[in-house]
Amino acid sequence: xxxxxxxxxxxxxxxxxxxxxxxxxxxxxxxxxxxxxxxxxxxxxxxxxxxxxxxxxxxxxxxxxxxxxxxxxxxxxxxxxxxxxxxxxxxxxxxxxxxxxxxxxxxxxxxxxxxxxxxxx
Amino acid sequence: xxxxxxxxxxxxxxxxxxxxxxxxxxxxxxxxxxxxxxxxxxxxxxxxxxxxxxxxxxxxxxxxxxxxxxxxxxxxxxxxxxxxxxxxxxxxxxxxxxxxxxxxxxxxxxx
Numbered sequence: 001x002x003x004x005x006x007x008x009x010x011x012x013x014x015x016x017x018x019x020x021x022x023x024x025x026x027x028x029x030x031x032x033x034x035x036x037x038x039x040x041x042x043x044x045x046x047x048x049x050x051x052x053x054x055x056x057x058x059x060x061x062x063x064x065x066x067x068x069x070x071x072x073x074x075x076x077x078x079x080x081x082x083x084x085x086x087x088x089x090x091x092x093x094x095x096x097x098x099x100x101x102x103x104x105x106x107x108x109x110x111x112x113x114x115x116x117x118x119x120x121x
Numbered sequence: 122x123x124x125x126x127x128x129x130x131x132x133x134x135x136x137x138x139x140x141x142x143x144x145x146x147x148x149x150x151x152x153x154x155x156x157x158x159x160x161x162x163x164x165x166x167x168x169x170x171x172x173x174x175x176x177x178x179x180x181x182x183x184x185x186x187x188x189x190x191x192x193x194x195x196x197x198x199x200x201x202x203x204x205x206x207x208x209x210x211x212x213x214x215x216x217x218x219x220x221x222x223x224x225x226x227x228x229x230x231x232x
Binding site (some may be wrong): 025033037044045046047048057059095100104105106107108111112113114 | 124155157160161166167168169172173178208210212213214216217219220221222223224225226
């Protein structure tokens, strides 16, 4: 079964850090680009970051650039998001999503169930 | 990275057709045939309905179709059914500096 399972979310104070993980199974992980997409409570989808199949191409939304770092470990079929200097506006459900291509094209055909990040004092 | 523009809401009766527009710029929708559409039911993860402007993934009903003209993409749902009631989001590739941008979402109500 093709599956993405996120973990690592939780309640964190402003200014602190958190690392999200996404475990992939059921497909050849290193054949595809991967992304993080978030959704604040009651709001729409926001692309956060993406990484190509070999980590050669990485992109970030302006809202997280310089604070978040995406990475992947193809040997472990895992995607990560290191989030530093967290702000209240980063509070959201964070989805891991598989791209249909090896490069970032924005066609997300597989989604995880999400992990909730709450930034609050 | 400006969000693509979608109507906040659309509605239709069962059996009717509706179209949701998604307006971007010449830097995203207008430059690439990499527009996708997602359906999201409450409390659920989004589901890919259309990719590369007009292609349907396996298992998606042929009642869903996509198109593009200039900087505006469109999703058409024909033969509306109650289960089509959901939020719909468009998404476009925006080049190697911005990569991906979503629309604000459209709530579809089936009357």
